Amino acid sequence: MESDLNSILLQLAIYVPLVCAIVLIFGKSLGETPIKGIAGIGFVFPAIVAIYLCFQFACATKDPSGYAFLSNFDTGLQASVGISLMLGLNGISMPLFLLAGLVGLAAGIHAIQSKAERLPLYLLLLLIMQGGLMGVFASVDIFFFYFFHELALIPTFIMVGIWGGQGRRSSAMELTIYLTLGAMLSLLGLIYLSTASDLNTYNLIELRKLVAEVPLSQVIQENIFGLLLFGFGILVSLFPFHSWAPRGYAAMPTGAAMLHSGVLKKFGLYGLIQVAAPLVPQGVAHWSELLVWLALGNIVIIGFVTISQRDLKQMIGYSSVMHMGYIFLGFATMSVIGVGGAVLLMVAHGLSVALMFMLATAVFNRTRTYDMHEIGGLGPHAPILAGFFVAASLASVGLPGFANFWGEFTVFISLWEKYAWAVAPAVLGVIISAVYGMRAIARVFFGEETEPFKKTVAEGKISDITMGERIPASILVIALVVIGIWPQSISTPINNAVTEISAFTETPTKVADTESETDKIASVQIQDEEDTTS
Structure with missing residues (x-):
């Protein structure tokens, strides 16, 4: 009975945000307070379920594949094409399901408190993103894994076009081109994978069993992983297919930037680990060295580009692209500790980058600019905002005590064992992160006050962050600290799941x-x- 209840809760974590979004279609006739209340339910419920299932996972009954809370709904396509809505969580998907719940809650609270025009439509689109994200990491069927990603992605284009900042039209067009290309390549790889297996199913559990018994030929594995690598790589902003991300995030409204950079961008990395590696391990081995070089491009080249940024939001966007390199490095080592560290770093990065984008918006709301050279001296006027920003920056750098430290540390260990020559440029990235992070803190909060900033202060427009901003910031900081102090809370199930994948032994x-x-x-x-x- 308890297992059935948990399975139902897992389903509801996807359905509730989508149902709330449908209700908000009639938002104009509901009134502001009911609109915010309905949206609040859509964001709070998945977060509570994610936290609850995270604690239940250790003692939950699991099938031989390591999945818990399994449920299967026949869509009517199972007999003909092998597609069914099968949901469940294993040690890899559970931490990312939790990430989606927490970041979605923080983004939702921030959006509800915002003064965005056409608020019902804004919240409706964020709720669709939230439901899609919960579905991505709960799907065991590859078709629905891809379907929920597209469901979460489409609102992004709309939100950039309506509520985006400067250059939103060109950014929306660039986002559409790049992400559509990445989605198409990854879809081709997934279709190729299913047809090459000669099994009428998209069920990941069944596919793993079949491939374990009759592995695909090496050539087929290399071709499939090549499609998946470049398809997912574009979606994750792998160098040199990264240019859409900084411009896109700079143009996105805050809620969309938090959900996309913090959670949705993990779709491609998650797909490589959860789908590609178990089914085409020889393909991973074939492409791994090239992947190391591309990942170092993210770290070193994009790192120096990040240092050169004056725009605070652009700097955070490039920083997000840069740190994807560490996750790719962990995956490329094909070791349990490396891939486990990559998954842990995915969670930590998602929390910290969502926090950074939210705080950048808080800075803009008080100074009316993202140009770090035009601010200076904000710290004395907004000390709590400064404290949150310092904490977020230190977490992003990988300071011990935050979740990011354990992810980067384990990636470095695995890299030393497999690609020792890559450790030096990877460590250089940490120094680069510290440079641009500390420089941003110094210029924005503790630098000399500029003339434009003095005028804003004289007008009495500077205040510290409100309670509506402190609550979502606190949620993300607390999660970073809890995982930083108690990494076993998610690292143990991650390691258990990764160990079961033969490619990572x-x-x-x-x-x-x-x-x-x-x-x-x-x-x-x-x-x-x-x-x-x-």
Whole structure:
């Protein structure tokens, strides 16, 4: 009974935001207070369910594949094309499901308190994004994994076009071109994967069983992973397919930027780990070294570009692109500790970058500019805002005590074991992060007051952050600190799930050495038996 209840809650975490969005279609006739109340339900309920299921996961009954809270709804397409709405969580999807709930809650609270025009429509689109994001990480069927991503992605284009900042039209067009191309390439890879398996299903559990029994040929694996790598890579802003992200995030309204950069952008990385690696491990091995070089491009090249930014929101956008490199490096090592660190870093990065975008908007609302050279001295006028910004910046750098530290630390360890030559440029990225992060803090909050800022102060428009801003900021900071102090809360299920994937075990060299030693021992035992017999 308890297991059934948890499965129902998992389904409701997806359906409730979508139902609330449908109700808000009639927003004009409801009034402002009911609109905010309905939207609040749509954001609060998934977060509560995500936290509850996270605590229930350790003791939950799991099937042999490691999934808990499984449910299956026949869409009428199961018999013909093998598509069914199968939902569940394993050790990899559970932390990201929690991330979607927490960031969605923070973004929702911020949006409800905002003064956005056409607020019902704004909240409606955010709720659709929220429902889609919860569905992405709860889907066991690959078709619905992709479907929920598209459901969450489409509102992004609309929100940029309506509530976007300067250059929103060109940014919306660039977003549409890049993300549509990435989505199409990844869809081709997923279709190729399903058809190549010669099994009439998109069920990830069944696909894993089939591939374990009859692996796909090496050429097919390499081709499939190539499509998935570049398709998902575009969606994740892998270098050099990254240019859409900084401009897009700078143009997005705050709620959309928080949800997209914090959660939706993890779709591609999650797909590589959860879908590609178990089914096409030889393809991962074939492309891994190239992936290391591209990931270092994210870290070093984009890192220096980040340092050169004057616009605070653009700096955060480039920083988000830069830190994707560390997650790709962890994945490219094909080790349990590296991939586990990558998943942990996905969660930490999602929390910290969502917080940074929200705080950047808070700075803009008080200074009317994102240009760091035109602010200076905001700290004494908004000390609580300064404290949150310092905490977010230190978390992003990877300071011990925050979740980001454990993710980056484990990635560095795995990188040293597999690609030692890449450790130095990867560590250089940490220094680069510290430079632009500390510089932003110094210029915005503790620098000398500029003339435009003095005029704003004289007009009495500077105040500290409101309660509507403190609550979502506190949610994200608390999550970063809790995971930073108690990383086992999510790292243990992550490691258990990653260990079950054959691609992330021992390296081929070590396996070969082990087999060689086993053969030697066996031959010695046979020789001893022959000597004893004679």
